[in-house]
Amino acid sequence: MRLAIIGAGFAGMYAALSSARLRDIHGVSPDDLEIALIAPEPTLVVRPRLYEPRPETLTAPLLDVLKAIDVDYIQGSAETINTDARTVQITTPKGPRKTLSYDRLVVATGSRLFRPNIPGLAEHGFSVDSLDDAIALDKHLHSLADRPAINGRDTVVVAGGGFTGIEAATELPARLREILGKDAKTRVIIVDRNSAIAPDMGEGPRPVIEDALRKLGVETRLGAGVAALDGSGITLADGKRIEAETVIWAAGIRAAPLTQQIPAERDNFGRLLVDRDLRVPGVAGVFATGDAARAACDDQGNYALMSCQHATRMGAFAGNNAVAELLGVPTRPYHQKAYVTCLDLGEAGALFTRGWERKVEMVGDLAKKTKQEINTVWIYPPRAERAAALASANPERVTNL
Numbered sequence: 470m471r472l473a474i475i476g477a478g479f480a481g482m483y484a485a486l487s488s489a490r491l492r493d494i495h496g497v498s499p500d501d502l503e504i505a506l507i508a509p510e511p512t513l514v515v516r517p518r519l520y521e522p523r524p525e526t527l528t529a530p531l532l533d534v535l536k537a538i539d540v541d542y543i544q545g546s547a548e549t550i551n552t553d554a555r556t557v558q559i560t561t562p563k564g565p566r567k568t569l570s571y572d573r574l575v576v577a578t579g580s581r582l583f584r585p586n587i588p589g590l591a592e593h594g595f596s597v598d599s600l601d602d603a604i605a606l607d608k609h610l611h612s613l614a615d616r617p618a619i620n621g622r623d624t625v626v627v628a629g630g631g632f633t634g635i636e637a638a639t640e641l642p643a644r645l646r647e648i649l650g651k652d653a654k655t656r657v658i659i660v661d662r663n664s665a666i667a668p669d670m671g672e673g674p675r676p677v678i679e680d681a682l683r684k685l686g687v688e689t690r691l692g693a694g695v696a697a698l699d700g701s702g703i704t705l706a707d708g709k710r711i712e713a714e715t716v717i718w719a720a721g722i723r724a725a726p727l728t729q730q731i732p733a734e735r736d737n738f739g740r741l742l743v744d745r746d747l748r749v750p751g752v753a754g755v756f757a758t759g760d761a762a763r764a765a766c767d768d769q770g771n772y773a774l775m776s777c778q779h780a781t782r783m784g785a786f787a788g789n790n791a792v793a794e795l796l797g798v799p800t801r802p803y804h805q806k807a808y809v810t811c812l813d814l815g816e817a818g819a820l821f822t823r824g825w826e827r828k829v830e831m832v833g834d835l836a837k838k839t840k841q842e843i844n845t846v847w848i849y850p851p852r853a854e855r856a857a858a859l860a861s862a863n864p865e866r867v868t869n870l
Contacts, residue, residue, distance in 0.1 A: 475557065483867060490538075522647075579761065625716075631669060819831075
């Protein structure tokens with residue numbers, strides 16, 4: 470028997486850990502139940518931190534962890550999924566394509582930044598969506614010091630006033646000072662078509678965010694869509710122009726395109742609709758998890774968000790349930806009633822909320838310490854020691870804040 474997992478992000482990593490855990494609990498040999506993880510590199514990109522400086526350091530190795538729990542790593546990119554034949558065709562870095570058969574499949578392919586067809590966006594927009602994107606932005610920011618301080622060199626526009634946009638924008642004043650010097654007249658401007666900053670955060674946290682932006686000198690242009698980008702700035706939908714040599718696009722994400730190969734229903738974000746066990750209804754043997762799945766968190770109408778917090782726990786349930794089906798033992802319905810947000814606000818601290826209503830629990834330095842612990846400890850892989858790694862993947866305990 471073989472379980473194939475596509476993706477080495479947070480959901481894929483925890484699917485591998487949890488599936489190996491259940492296999493171990495039932496005393497099944499890795500020779501009798503193979504678990505294979507398919508990804509271009511055996512590393513976890515710490516995506517929630519890519520707004521920070523030095524993004525090239527924001528990865529964590531997975532190969533030793535996978536070896537410790539007897540999960541096979543297959544290097545390559547899943548190109549084609551045939552759910553009738555139960556095969557995955559993989560493009561490898563150096564050799565020919567290979568075909569891997571599976572008995573169960575976990576689709577943990579994550580998400581990608583949504584880049585609409587705005588003139589100039591592809592050519593002139595930066596992002597913090599992927600490791601390569603974040604490294605390109607960091608190199609660009611450092612290159613500004615070699616340019617004359619004219620024509621918007623010291624201005625950065627962040628398009629998108631949601632979670633990612635706010636974290637990127639509030640980190641930028643300190644990054645720009647370090648690169649351009651403390652006397653540079655830097656500007657950071659958030660542009661968002663919504664009438665309020667952080668539209669999804671609600672009324673409770675918003676004053677904290679607005680106060681942090683004021684302290685940091687981050688400007689906002691709300692109710693303003695982006696019409697076009699060029700090499701020296703952006704034009705807004707109302708015709709106004711902002712001169713800026715740096716524009717960061719942070720306006721929404723969609724499920725990775727591979728999910729479109731699964732013959733099933735999807736939502737507006739491209740996520741596969743799944744049942745409470747994270748199966749894809751009507752497609753035998755296929756589970757979806759993390760940003761690839763639209764899953765109910767509870768019975769009150771709350772659905773998992775496209776976030777690390779939900780992906781880790783969803784991954785643990787998906788891996789567990791895929792193996793449970795193969796072994797003929799009970800599955801565990803996914804649930805995640807606890808929900809918190811911890812928003813980095815740069816030198817202004819952070820904001821910690823609890824519950825779907827986002828009740829503010831911590832702000833400032835206290836919240837910042839929690840954010841730093843989340844970012845540097847909690848979201849990293851477990852150590853490459855078999856017992857500890859398997860113990861970390863109990864689906865009922867993963868990210869149970």
